[in-house]
Amino acid sequence: MTRLSSAFAKPHPALVTFITAGDGDTAANLDALVEGGADVIELGMPFTDPMADGKAIQEANIRSLGAGTTTAEVLRIAAAFRARHPQVPLVLMGYANPMVRRGAEWFAAECAKAGVDGVICVDIPPEEDDALGPALRAHGIAPIRLATPTTDRARLPQVLAGSQGFLYYVSVAGITGSQQATKQSIADAVKRLKDTTNLPVAVGFGVRTAQQAAGIAQVADGVVVGSALVELVGQHGDSAPEHLRRLTQGLAQAVHSAQRVPA
Amino acid sequence: MNQLTNSFRNQPDERGHFGDYGGRFVAETLMPLILELEREYRAAQADPAFTAEFDGLLEHYVGRPSPLYFAERLTQSLGGAQVWFKRDELNHTGAHKINNCIGQILLAIRMGKTRIIAETGAGQHGVATATVCARFGLPCVIYMGATDVARQQPNVFRMKLLGAEVVPVTSGRGTLKDAMNEGLRDWVANVHDTFYIIGTAAGPHPYPEMVRDFQSVIGREARAQMLDRIGRLPDLLVAAIGGGSNALGLFHPFLDDPDIKMLGVEAAGRGLHGEEHAASLLGGSPGILHGNRTYLLQDADGQITEGHSISAGLDYPGIGPEHAWLKDTGRVEYTAVTDQEALEAFQLLCRTEGIIPALEPSHAIYAVAQRAKAMPKDSVILANLCGRGDKDIFTVAEALGVEM
Numbered sequence: 001m002t003r004l005s006s007a008f009a010k011p012h013p014a015l016v017t018f019i020t021a022g023d024g025d026t027a028a029n030l031d032a033l034v035e036g037g038a039d040v041i042e043l044g045m046p047f048t049d050p051m052a053d054g055k056a057i058q059e060a061n062i063r064s065l066g067a068g069t070t071t072a073e074v075l076r077i078a079a080a081f082r083a084r085h086p087q088v089p090l091v092l093m094g095y096a097n098p099m100v101r102r103g104a105e106w107f108a109a110e111c112a113k114a115g116v117d118g119v120i121c122v123d124i125p126p127e128e129d130d131a132l133g134p135a136l137r138a139h140g141i142a143p144i145r146l147a148t149p150t151t152d153r154a155r156l157p158q159v160l161a162g163s164q165g166f167l168y169y170v171s172v173a174g175i176t177g178s179q180q181a182t183k184q185s186i187a188d189a190v191k192r193l194k195d196t197t198n199l200p201v202a203v204g205f206g207v208r209t210a211q212q213a214a215g216i217a218q219v220a221d222g223v224v225v226g227s228a229l230v231e232l233v234g235q236h237g238d239s240a241p242e243h244l245r246r247l248t249q250g251l252a253q254a255v256h257s258a259q260r261v262p263a
Numbered sequence: 264m265n266q267l268t269n270s271f272r273n274q275p276d277e278r279g280h281f282g283d284y285g286g287r288f289v290a291e292t293l294m295p296l297i298l299e300l301e302r303e304y305r306a307a308q309a310d311p312a313f314t315a316e317f318d319g320l321l322e323h324y325v326g327r328p329s330p331l332y333f334a335e336r337l338t339q340s341l342g343g344a345q346v347w348f349k350r351d352e353l354n355h356t357g358a359h360k361i362n363n364c365i366g367q368i369l370l371a372i373r374m375g376k377t378r379i380i381a382e383t384g385a386g387q388h389g390v391a392t393a394t395v396c397a398r399f400g401l402p403c404v405i406y407m408g409a410t411d412v413a414r415q416q417p418n419v420f421r422m423k424l425l426g427a428e429v430v431p432v433t434s435g436r437g438t439l440k441d442a443m444n445e446g447l448r449d450w451v452a453n454v455h456d457t458f459y460i461i462g463t464a465a466g467p468h469p470y471p472e473m474v475r476d477f478q479s480v481i482g483r484e485a486r487a488q489m490l491d492r493i494g495r496l497p498d499l500l501v502a503a504i505g506g507g508s509n510a511l512g513l514f515h516p517f518l519d520d521p522d523i524k525m526l527g528v529e530a531a532g533r534g535l536h537g538e539e540h541a542a543s544l545l546g547g548s549p550g551i552l553h554g555n556r557t558y559l560l561q562d563a564d565g566q567i568t569e570g571h572s573i574s575a576g577l578d579y580p581g582i583g584p585e586h587a588w589l590k591d592t593g594r595v596e597y598t599a600v601t602d603q604e605a606l607e608a609f610q611l612l613c614r615t616e617g618i619i620p621a622l623e624p625s626h627a628i629y630a631v632a633q634r635a636k637a638m639p640k641d642s643v644i645l646a647n648l649c650g651r652g653d654k655d656i657f658t659v660a661e662a663l664g665v666e667m
Contacts, residue, residue, distance in 0.1 A: 047566065048435065048566045048567040049435070049440060049441075049444050049552060049553075050444075051290075051443075051447040051448060051553070052448070053448075054448075058434055065566065070564050095551075096288055096551040097550045097551045097552055097559070097561065097565040098565040098566065099565075100551060100565070101561070101563070101564060122290055123288045123289055124288060125288075125289060125290075125291055125294045127278065127286075127294065128287060128288055131286075131288075131551070131556075145291070146290070147291065148290075148291045148292040149292075150291075150292050150293075150294075150296065151291060151295065155294070155295060159291065170292065173292050173451060173452060173453075173454050173455075174292075174451060174452035175448045175452060178452065
């Protein structure tokens with residue numbers, strides 16, 4: 001079993017949390033997420049042009065790059081996290097250009113060395129998989145794909161081909177931090193996805209509160225929270241860890257205690 | 264080698280790749296939409312009614328064909344090759360941008376889209392988009408970097424007069440690339456009813472091909488006009504390059520004429536030696552941004568760096584993917600011209616021909632002047648005069664130290 005599959009094999013749904021690398025004291029922030037009960041960590045790679053992100057994560061990218069974060073630093077943060085938390089799955093999330101800049105092979109090898117379990121690349125759809133996917137798979141890194149409300153039945157098999165780790169369902173057609181989709185539409189979508197794949201399905205975009213997370217956890221294998229955590233880093237700077245821990249605890253409790261509703 | 268190398272005119276491949284460049288590097292939310300766009304574009308290409316409507320609007324609304332003009336006094340003053348201009352600055356709205364906007368809005372209507380968005384740098388594409396939206400009665404939102412809003416006030420007012428909503432973008436440095444990011448964010452949230460009219464031959468497939476095709480009217484007309492006027496084709500084609508749509512529009516119909524040389528002129532800003540230029544091909548390296556793989560201005564980590572040019576229309580850190588391919592194959596030569604040189608050429612054309620060019624084609628005119636001097640008098644250069652300079656007089660005055 002991989003770290004990712006173990007996380008989704010727990011008796012309860014998984015809480016997946018996102019913060020941006022290099023924004024604040026990232027090591028302390030990541031530790032707070034783990035202590036709060038996060039099951040999977042997504043670490044954002046900062047990019048100058050985060051065109052799928054809303055204001056909160058855009059600003060985190062600007063703060064991080066403004067502080068001088070490099071790709072080498074992101075990889076160091078990942079490797080140090082792996083050393084401190086040998087069992088917690090770690091996924092890098094970001095945009096294609098910083099990932100392929102030195103070649104897909106280089107990036108995949110560095111991810112493997114740093115103990116990264118999966119990579120989510122926002123702007124490499126299955127049609128362009130050869131830009132990164134083969135290198136990741138060759139190094140045992142899971143390419144985690146996104147499915148969205150616009151991914152129709154005909155297209156879904158293509159999205160799933162070569163996907164590993166889990167499937168990230170983006171619950172709204174929009175950018176990160178958007179308004180949340182209705183619970184029913186999420187339930188319908190997750191059912192449709194699970195009819196087609198054995199991969200765990202985690203749902204994100206617009207999830208901010210424990211109550212929302214609990215609702216999604218009733219129908220999905222995982223719940224992703226990003227912008228709400230990233231905002232705390234922006235607001236609290238060096239004292240962010242205690243705030244992250246508190247929010248994560250509330251989210252984890254809600255997600256972990258959710259009663260599955262058969263679809 | 265594959266059979267495609269027999270022609271330079273049959274790119275891209277079925278995946279939208281021009282050699283190693285182009286492609287569809289977009290978020291999953293947009294993928295189904297751009298696949299549908301491609302299907303609709305193929306259907307429109309095969310539909311005589313679509314072509315007829317496009318041609319009709321170009322003739323009666325845009326004012327095509329644009330004249331082919333022999334720049335006699337400029338030619339005399341340079342003392343070398345004959346210089347001819349394709350006068351696309353005489354189009355409605357004063358630039359080549361409108362050709363593409365007509366094509367894309369017809370496609371939007373065909374697809375049943377009811378809302379139009381676009382990005383703009385200098386404001387020319389924004390004005391052209393706002394114009395076609397007014398013409399067809401569709402609501403229009405234009406994203407424009409806050410920095411550009413400040414330096415292009417006349418175009419902002421034009422867009423508003425035409426009924427568009429102009430949204431200043433404050434993220435990043437508030438220029439064209441940030442406006443494009445914001446356009447993509449809007450699009451991804453409004454895919455069901457919104458059509459994104461991209462202004463240059465870049466972005467995810469099929470945009471680079473589609474924009475090139477709509478702009479190719481420039482080269483097709485020029486070809487026929489040249490044969491009609493002097494009974495031969497030019498020796499050298501020259502055009503300025505930001506994203507590269509006016510250059511592709513001129514070049515593409517001539518790509519398979521092996522004797523015709525082509526020169527694309529990038530903005531060297533304050534010089535290629537530093538970082539204050541917008542020459543993606545000559546001063547950048549391949550990467551992925553805004554839906555395509557192409558040459559970009561970027562650092563060692565793949566972070567995008569900001570271009571600089573006196574011309575807001577050339578101030579973009581990327582380039583259309585077909586140019587990236589044409590550069591690598593060597594079919595087109597690329598050079599770069601500084602702010603200062605473009606200003607010189609701007610004034611030269613004003614005084615020799617009574618034409619105030621935009622700062623974008625002023626870059627091309629400088630390169631024309633250099634080349635013409637070194638070519639025999641019986642040779643022919645054809646350059647695309649892709650925009651008129653009224654919008655730039657404030658920038659030029661400032662650069663020349665004139666208070667208005």
